[in-house]
Amino acid sequence: MLNEIVFLLCAAVTLVGAVAAMMMRNLVHCALCAAGAFAGLAAIYLQLDAEFVGFAQVLIYVGAIAILIVFAVLLTRGGDVQPSAATTSPSWWMGLPVGALVVACLIGSIMASPRLLRLPSQNVHAPVKQIGERLMNQFVMPLETVGLLLTAALLGAVVIGLREPRKPESNAP
């Protein structure tokens, strides 16, 4: 009973945050709502006893990704409000088939999943130590590959960021 109430609350926070992130007019509000949705998702992970994933979700998404989005918004458009502009583009119906396709894919894979058989849960508790051992033994190749990819992306970002546009010499004091 209590579990269901907590789950419904977390789900409501996540969904309301996600919808608000799409609907708000002010980009900074959108970014903060997205952060709220990330936090709600972390709460759902924690309710599922996935401590590590839940804390990592907060640390990375709320702590880093949300800040990154905020920075991007401020540095590009200044987060200004345009009250006259509509939130939907005139060709919004073009997105319908894509959305329908995504939903169909999700529903298809969810229905095909063995989880739906509602097996009695075996109380799988994964201590952090076990996760670490798995990551360092069984999954060390994917981990290293992801690390290499991220390092390459980081270096690329630095190279792009280094190229400063040459400003014309001004005589202003």
Add this chain to the structure above:
Amino acid sequence: MAGWFPTSVQPLVSALLAIACIMPLFGLCFALTTIVERKVLGRMQNRFGPNRVGPYGLLQPLADGVKMLTKEDIVPFSADKTLHFLAPLVLTVPVWLAFAVLPIGRNMSAIQLDAGILFFFAVGSASELAVFMAGWSSQNKYSLVGAMRAIAQMISYEVPLVLSVVPVLMLAGSLELNDIVAAQGTYTIGGLACWNVFTPWGFAGLMLFLIAATAESNRSPFDLPEGESEIIAGFLTEYSGFKYALFFLGEYLGLFAVTGLAVTLFLGGWHAPFQWLEWVPSWLWFAGKFGALIFLFIWVRATLPRLRLDQLLNYAWRFLVPLCLINLLVAAVWYWSGTWKSPVAVPVRWLVCAALIALPYHGLARILRGALPPPRKYSYAE
């Protein structure tokens, strides 16, 4: 105690009891630190400090609290009202959570989490968003500049803060703070404790951690976000009354949390420095080390002038982060050399590890001094 309540409400009661202990304890600690800080700063700057309220000015925090509570709460006309209201709450509420995993004495941590240290850093990550909300919603240039400075600083210094903790986790083999304390609970010959700070990597780690912690909690010499001589009060400019007090409470609580973590990770937690002193209550040892570190922070604040923003970021990325990575290597060597079976093993191990951290420190400092950027040219201020 366990028999007083039915089994169904026992978890709730124990959680409430922990909250009822932690909140007044660190709240009082906040009040005490404000008066001690002002007194010590006054002493170091050769003046009296507060001395009007109560004996020796000891009731000053009370007067401050009454003043803050009764002040008018001003919200700027063009401010984003909701965010302006939410920002102090988002800053202060998560910080309280961090104390839940700190072992402040033998068997004295509110919750035992498998990934305790991850929890600690996760709840701390909300403060960046809160500072941004405060700065942006105020609709004030100085507030926004302060917030951007704060975020740049917090993101940069979070990297060395987390990296300097990793060696401790490696050597203890656990993310649980109680296990880390237990790993430092043995004594060597002469009864001296085996704290992490008494090893080369531990000493370097503590120094790196304290520097990063000073920057994370926006304290002098890293107080650029509030640099009052440049940008009024940064993201606090448009706050008054109780909201302003809440920001200060949040900042001091954040400082207490990282100080407590430093004590736990490097200074042996609640263990006594000598075996024959174990009879002293464990929480007293924690409080003593905690107080000593807080005094160190106050001392640093009274001593060092404020950095410039480019110095601040260069210091983090070019100096602290490489040293943290090297320290990781030193910890690995220390761990691997622990199995050496030779009469000269101990001194050689110490020498190698100390040299591995001291030489890069010296070399990096020399290289960076040679590679200083040319004097900055100001476009508008000449």
